[in-house]
Amino acid sequence: MKETYENNQKLINTIALPLFWAAIYAMFPALGEKGINPDYSIEAAISFGLAIGAVIYLLPLLIAVLGSFGMFFASPIFKRRWRKFQSLKRGYYAFILIISLFFLSFFAEFLINGKALFVKYQGKIHFTLFSFESARSFGLKGYGVPNYRMMKQVYQTRNSERAERLKNGTATEEDLKYKDWGDDWVMLPIYPYGPVESLLDELPCRPPHPPTWLTGRWRQAFFEESLFVLPEKQPTDEELKTKYNRPDWVGLDIAKLYREMAVAGLFELKPGVKMPGTFQHLLGTDDRGRDVFARMVYGFRTSLSFALVVSCFCYAIGITIGALLGYYGGTFDIVMQRFVEIWSAMPFLYTVMIFAAIMIPNFWMLVGILVMFKWMGMTYYIRAEFLREKSKDYVAAARAIGCTDGAIIFRHILPNALTPVISFAPFAVVADIGSLVSLDFLGFGLPAPTPSWGELLGQGLANLTKPWLILSPTLAMFCTLLLVSFIGEAIREAFDPKQYSRLR
Amino acid sequence: MYSYFIRRFLLMIPTFIGITFLCFTVTRFVPGGPVEQAVLRYQQAMSQTGEGGGGSSSSQTTQGQISEEMMQRLKEIYGFDKPFYVAYIQWLWRVCHLDLGVSDTHSRPVWDLIKEKFPVSIIFGLTGFLLSYTICIPLGVWKAVKHSSSFDTASSIFVFIGYSIPGWTAGVLLLMLLGGNAYFDLVPLGGKESAAIQPGSYFSQYLQQGGVAADLPEAVRKEYPKLKDTDTINSNHPAYQHIPAEKRAQLTTGKHDDLTWFGRFLDTAWHMILPVFCYVLGLFASHTVLMKNSLMENLGQDYVRTAFAKGLSENVVIFKHALRNSLIPIATGLGHMLSIILAGSYLIEKVFNIHGFGLLGYESLIARDYPVTLGILVIGSMLKLFGNIVSDFLYCIIDPRIRFS
Numbered sequence: 044m045k046e047t048y049e050n051n052q053k054l055i056n057t058i059a060l061p062l063f064w065a066a067i068y069a070m071f072p073a074l075g076e077k078g079i080n081p082d083y084s085i086e087a088a089i090s091f092g093l094a095i096g097a098v099i100y101l102l103p104l105l106i107a108v109l110g111s112f113g114m115f116f117a118s119p120i121f122k123r124r125w126r127k128f129q130s131l132k133r134g135y136y137a138f139i140l141i142i143s144l145f146f147l148s149f150f151a152e153f154l155i156n157g158k159a160l161f162v163k164y165q166g167k168i169h170f171t172l173f174s175f176e177s178a179r180s181f182g183l184k185g186y187g188v189p190n191y192r193m194m195k196q197v198y199q200t201r202n203s204e205r206a207e208r209l210k211n212g213t214a215t216e217e218d219l220k221y222k223d224w225g226d227d228w229v230m231l232p233i234y235p236y237g238p239v240e241s242l243l244d245e246l247p248c249r250p251p252h253p254p255t256w257l258t259g260r261w262r263q264a265f266f267e268e269s270l271f272v273l274p275e276k277q278p279t280d281e282e283l284k285t286k287y288n289r290p291d292w293v294g295l296d297i298a299k300l301y302r303e304m305a306v307a308g309l310f311e312l313k314p315g316v317k318m319p320g321t322f323q324h325l326l327g328t329d330d331r332g333r334d335v336f337a338r339m340v341y342g343f344r345t346s347l348s349f350a351l352v353v354s355c356f357c358y359a360i361g362i363t364i365g366a367l368l369g370y371y372g373g374t375f376d377i378v379m380q381r382f383v384e385i386w387s388a389m390p391f392l393y394t395v396m397i398f399a400a401i402m403i404p405n406f407w408m409l410v411g412i413l414v415m416f417k418w419m420g421m422t423y424y425i426r427a428e429f430l431r432e433k434s435k436d437y438v439a440a441a442r443a444i445g446c447t448d449g450a451i452i453f454r455h456i457l458p459n460a461l462t463p464v465i466s467f468a469p470f471a472v473v474a475d476i477g478s479l480v481s482l483d484f485l486g487f488g489l490p491a492p493t494p495s496w497g498e499l500l501g502q503g504l505a506n507l508t509k510p511w512l513i514l515s516p517t518l519a520m521f522c523t524l525l526l527v528s529f530i531g532e533a534i535r536e537a538f539d540p541k542q543y544s545r546l547r
Numbered sequence: 548m549y550s551y552f553i554r555r556f557l558l559m560i561p562t563f564i565g566i567t568f569l570c571f572t573v574t575r576f577v578p579g580g581p582v583e584q585a586v587l588r589y590q591q592a593m594s595q596t597g598e599g600g601g602g603s604s605s606s607q608t609t610q611g612q613i614s615e616e617m618m619q620r621l622k623e624i625y626g627f628d629k630p631f632y633v634a635y636i637q638w639l640w641r642v643c644h645l646d647l648g649v650s651d652t653h654s655r656p657v658w659d660l661i662k663e664k665f666p667v668s669i670i671f672g673l674t675g676f677l678l679s680y681t682i683c684i685p686l687g688v689w690k691a692v693k694h695s696s697s698f699d700t701a702s703s704i705f706v707f708i709g710y711s712i713p714g715w716t717a718g719v720l721l722l723m724l725l726g727g728n729a730y731f732d733l734v735p736l737g738g739k740e741s742a743a744i745q746p747g748s749y750f751s752q753y754l755q756q757g758g759v760a761a762d763l764p765e766a767v768r769k770e771y772p773k774l775k776d777t778d779t780i781n782s783n784h785p786a787y788q789h790i791p792a793e794k795r796a797q798l799t800t801g802k803h804d805d806l807t808w809f810g811r812f813l814d815t816a817w818h819m820i821l822p823v824f825c826y827v828l829g830l831f832a833s834h835t836v837l838m839k840n841s842l843m844e845n846l847g848q849d850y851v852r853t854a855f856a857k858g859l860s861e862n863v864v865i866f867k868h869a870l871r872n873s874l875i876p877i878a879t880g881l882g883h884m885l886s887i888i889l890a891g892s893y894l895i896e897k898v899f900n901i902h903g904f905g906l907l908g909y910e911s912l913i914a915r916d917y918p919v920t921l922g923i924l925v926i927g928s929m930l931k932l933f934g935n936i937v938s939d940f941l942y943c944i945i946d947p948r949i950r951f952s
Contacts, residue, residue, distance in 0.1 A: 381558065384558070384562070385558075385561060385562040385565050385566075386565075388562050388566070388928065388931055388932050388935060389566050389928065389931075390886065390889070390890065390924070390927040390928055390931055391890070392890050392893055392894075393889075393890075393893060393908060393923065393924060393927055394566070394569075394570065394924070396893065396908075396909070396912060397570050397573065397574075397912065397920060397924065398570075398573060400912040400913070401573055401574060401577045401912075401915075402573070402577055473710065473711075477713050480713070480716070481713070481715070481894055484715075484894070484897075485893070485894070485897065485909060486913075487912070500716065500719055503719060503723065504719050504722070504898060507722060507723050507726055507728040507729065507736070508728045508729050509729075510723055510729050513719055513720055513723045514720070514723075517712070517716055517717075517719070517720050520711075520712070520716065521708075521711050521712050522711075524710065524711035524712070525707060525708075525710075525711040528707055528710045528711055529707070532707075
């Protein structure tokens with residue numbers, strides 16, 4: 044450890060200092076103004092100590108672990124296994140697909156968003172994606188965030204009106220300026236609906252709305268009598284049989300009959316009511332009128348990042364503790380193993396539920412809670428690997444040339460002990476995605492407007508007649524988990540090949 | 548070996564204390580606990596009555612204010628008046644005397660609640676668990692025997708599906724498809740038995756003979772004060788024999804209890820189809836793969852080679868020699884049966900609205916009913932701790948090579 048520190052002293056110090064102050068300011072936001080609150084001075088001292096410890100001890104550790112991963116990835120054995128993995132087509136393509144989808148999802152704001160990318164107003168081009176602009180600064184009414192989809196239409200009508208006036212010669216002074224400025228425009232993303240914005244004022248009827256490309260019976264949810272111009276009197280049975288040629292409608296009660304007739308397209312819409320276009324909401328909307336497709340995409344990003352972050356932290360802790368246990372052994376090993384045993388005897392789901400329900404966590408708190416109860420899994424494997432590797436000749440040789448313990452652990456043994464880590468990683472990701480979806484489903488997951496699959500499944504359970512609310516998250520989850528387990532299968536095959544020898 | 552198990556039992560104590568202390572402390576220090584909720588309810592009630600009264604009295608405490616002694620009283624009721632470690636020790640002491648406290652929301656002893664809900668979860672979970680064993684063991688064996696055949700590849704698809712779709716998610720999906728709301732009307736929407744059986748439903752033909760309570764003689768009516776005039780009583784009811792014979796008839800509507808035993812059995816089975824399927828699906832993939840890999844490993848061992856060399860037939864070698872040894876990891880999993888069942892129950896019971904152990908835990912968390920929450924934690928962790936020991940014990944019994952020391 045000391046050696047690692049000395050090797051990377053400059054790097055560590057440059058990272059450590061800002062991190063240290065950032066940690067302190069994050070813990071005591073009041074510090075900058077008032078100084079530490081005297082009531083909390085003990086807690087402050089403890090946190091202060093912890094922060095110092097974290098920076099001084101954890102950072103070199105992190106660098107050392109990353110270093111051993113680097114050595115592991117650079118080794119010829121890894122390269123050979125990687126070639127084997129590439130030759131397993133199913134897993135390799137699943138890997139490529141999921142990595143590129145995940146990468147793409149980080150640019151989701153540019154593709155799927157309710158905000159415009161660029162707005163040109165009065166000759167100036169504004170980049171509006173990440174900034175807050177009030178509607179007034181774009182020539183609309185109100186101080187809130189403008190509805191960019193509406194703004195696009197408003198600009199179009201204004202532009203055409205202006206062209207009309209210029210042609211007729213009734214142009215105002217402002218119109219003349221537009222000759223230099225050019226027309227106003229709004230550039231929307233390809234799919235102009237955001238994951239958390241409610242579309243209730245743009246869509247007719249009550250949510251959830253079905254996917255707009257579906258027709259027929261699926262559109263029944265759109266039917267509401269107030270939207271249609273209803274006939275003055277109920278059509279008689281005779282009329283139904285002859286005029287509409289639908290004898291099966293005879294005998295329906297009036298509400299059902301009108302619904303059927305509306306689905307069949309026999310009614311005119313009332314003036315002012317606009318039905319959504321055919322491909323406007325690919326997967327419909329949820330029970331608060333938010334676009335399901337946008338929520339699915341953002342939910343994919345959240346789920347996968349969450350699972351990766353949780354697995355990384357679990358592995359970091361598990362690897363370090365497992366390595367220390369396996370390498371040093373003795374009393375430390377026995378005590379620590381008992382502790383790990385105690386810790387893993389917790390009923391995982393329920394304890395996490397208790398913590399999450401009581402604390403109402405945000406993303407990083409939820410990560411912390413899950414890591415707290417999940418890090419033990421890896422220690423057993425790493426410990427076993429270390430016990431095996433420790434007795435080998437190269438370790439004795441390293442010791443003979445005077446390597447420190449830290450160097451032996453991180454330089455020599457750990458790169459040789461990382462095989463189980465790699466081969467279990469995809470299945471850990473599967474389990475973590477499952478945990479997040481379960482917690483979100485129960486309502487103990489990420490806070491409310493965060494787009495998530497589990498929350499949508501919960502809505503689906505409450506609205507069993509709205510299949511798109513259940514099918515979308517289930518299918519998204521199924522596909523993701525299937526791809527990840529394909530990867531896992533292929534990695535296991537490539538990295539941990541059990542040659543089953545059989546006589547016949 | 549006995550000393551090993553004694554040590555394991557002793558180790559349970561710190562484990563148990565660790566788990567409960569952690570969760571107990573969390574319930575103490577995080578805002579929004581029962582005291583705050585009670586204050587909130589009180590304030591809401593006060594503001595409502597205050598509006599009705601129209602600001603009459605000036606001597607009363609201002610709206611929404613709670614006097615110091617009342618706050619103290621509230622804290623005493625919910626046990627928040629002492630420092631958390633004292634409260635924890637008192638709680639632990641009571642738990643040692645098998646007293647889990649009284650539920651805040653149900654106003655009943657927690658122990659009674661758990662006793663009432665536990666069998667429901669066990670029936671559903673155990674059926675699923677045992678069914679998954681009866682499916683997964685033969686399938687795993689067959690996959691191992693026919694390794695890399697077309698059967699193996701085809702069944703691997705199902706294993707992958709099992710990995711990728713958590714059981715309870717499949718439950719939501721199937722409930723949507725088969726529950727009668729969108730597509731087919733094959734299964735009930737949830738619960739553990741039919742609340743009402745209408746004429747024309749699947750089970751109306753299994754209804755018992757019965758009569759209306761109004762037809763009972765006066766003297767008998769008095770013995771059963773809870774019966775209303777319109778209540779029907781079935782032939783299991785002790786008062787049934789007093790109904791005049793001409794008034795007895797085949798019931799047309801009723802509840803689960805009004806069915807014959809066969810009808811009750813069918814009704815329960817009908818309600819169990821989907822939840823049990825979800826339990827099975829949740830365990831299917833891992834159990835099948837475990838069984839297959841375990842048998843594959845044994846088939847590569849030397850003793851199998853020896854058995855073949857002796858000239859034994861393939862069936863004898865596989866089923867008599869290898870299979871027995873490869874069942875060891877599967878069999879020890881039986882020790883964890885209860886905790887696996889309970890872990891599944893939190894989600895599956897929520898999906899199917901089965902009022903069992905898991906749903907009780909979920910609802911207690913929603914309502915911040917900490918005595919119930921902690922009670923369920925106690926039972927859950929005890930079962931898990933015992934499960935660990937039982938599976939170790941099973942290991943010892945099944946595999947005489949293993950010696951713990």
